Amino acid sequence: MDIRQAKAILEKYRTGNCSTEEKEMVEKWYARLVDTGEWEWSDGEAEQLEQAMEEKLLLQIKPTEQHHSRKYFIQRASRWWAAAAILLLLAAVTLFFFYGARHNNQHSLSQVQRFKNDILPATQQVVLTLSDGTQQALDDVSNGTVTHQGLAEAVKKDSSMIYNSPGNTSEEAVVYNTIATGKGRTFHLQLSDGSEVWLDALSSIRFPTSFPGGERIVEITGQVYFEVAHNAKKSFKVKSGKQVTEVLGTHFNINSFNGEKIQTTLLEGRLRVQSLASANSGMMDPHAVIISPGQQSIFSPANAQLTTLELQDTDEVMAWKDGRFRFDGSSVKEITDQLSRWYNIDVVYKDTITETFVADIKRDVPISKMLKLLEMTKQIKFVIEGNKVIVMKY
Known part of the structure; x- marks a missing residue:
């Protein structure tokens, strides 16, 4: 042939x-x-x-x-x-270049010129805050025991922290730690009960170093994925803003980046989602929802309204944990919000973009790779200037 x-x-x-x-x-x-x-x-x-x-x-x-x-x-x-x-x-194959109007402006620049100042994923620190307020940049800490908090031992292993504590802890032994990720960073944490937690970029979790008593409670910001160790005698609760999620043993993801809604997606097990006010009152919340695998609850903090929807698949939700950007009919703002947290960029909109986009690409690439992929639609263009990305109509 x-x-x-x-x-x-x-x-x-x-x-x-x-x-x-x-x-x-x-x-x-x-x-x-x-x-x-x-x-x-x-x-x-x-x-x-x-x-x-x-x-x-x-x-x-x-x-x-x-x-x-x-x-x-x-x-x-x-x-x-x-x-x-x-x-x-x-593989850095050049796909095509745009040749626009013959004017000396951003629209008329070639793709090579517009992307000449490429941006790599950010490398901000992961910070551990101890019970006394002392902070440690975990990137500067070697593998091994980092600290003893209460009766628990905190051990670092590469991009993970593991908390070990004896099973016979008392109420007095409980102290709280916080782990927060910077832009462009993810982190893994194993709690003292064996539950595993993955933090997305610009996210945090506040947790007790041991779990005495009848329940396990943690607080998060940003986006966090949980694989909760089953314990029928101790429920597991996650506070995220004005929402409380309660489980016994399950795998789920909470995204609270958007201040107007908190999205809780269940992959395995069963979840009860309700407002924080109802949970604190100790009364049964008639508006609480129970979600099953493949479902997502959406909580509006403004009016404490809860809705649920069925997902065809959870790949888009969980792409971040697998080291990917994945968008399926996402607006340009939804896309650039994620890029901002990962690449530490500011975004400027020169035009209104109403189209939605689908894309799937690894997170460890320069930002130009994603921007070129979006530009292939011939509906949107970008210019990189320093740490700023300008968004324009094609």
Whole structure:
């Protein structure tokens, strides 16, 4: 097979007109590239074929109507194919450049000029606050025992803190610690009861170093994922703003970044969600909701209103824990809010962007990778200036 025939098969693949054998052949080419970085053709032919794949397969932008707003996404044949496309994108392949009006302004700059001051993920500190108010930057602490708090021992292991305490603690032994992440950082914590906690960037958790008594209570800000150790005799409660979430043993995610709503997503087990005021009153809250796996509660602090919805999948919610950005019909503000927490950027909007977007990319890449992916829709453009990202219509 020569390069001309290969390009013809790619075109048929793009339009959905190839045979089963041809489809398998194209996916074999990609698998070989992803696994080994090699082609079956000579260097010159390989370069032509790679370019053809970019032009015919990676740049297929398909607009659709959804809830009266336009939603743009890169057309992909499967989840596997999406992964292959992203890998090629991350290989720093130049996709295209924009040539606008012939004026000396931000809109007319080429993509290379607009992204020349690229930004890497932020590396702010993770800070441990002890019961007496003393703060320690955990990045500066070596692995091993960090401190003794009450009867508990706090041990650092790479990007984790593990609290160990004897089972016969008393009320007097309880002291509180706080762990807070900076921008561009995540952190793992194991509580003294064995429960595991993952903090997203710019998040915090305040927790007792041991859990005497009949319940376990922690307080969080930002976004935190829990895998709670089951203990039928001690309920586990999470306070997040004006909301209280109660569990016995379960896996769930709480996102309280948006001050207007708190989103609680259940992956496994069962949750009861209610307002903090109702929980403190000790009375049964008639507005409390019980959510099951695959459901999400949305709490409005302004009026203590709780609603629930069914999620088709939880991949978008949990992408942060897997080290990815994933957006599925997200507004540009929802996207840039996440980018701001991860890259420590300020965002300036030159134009109003009403479109929504789909994207999936690793979090450990320079910000230009995500911006280029969004620009492929030809609906939005960006300029990087220092630590500022300017958002414009295409």
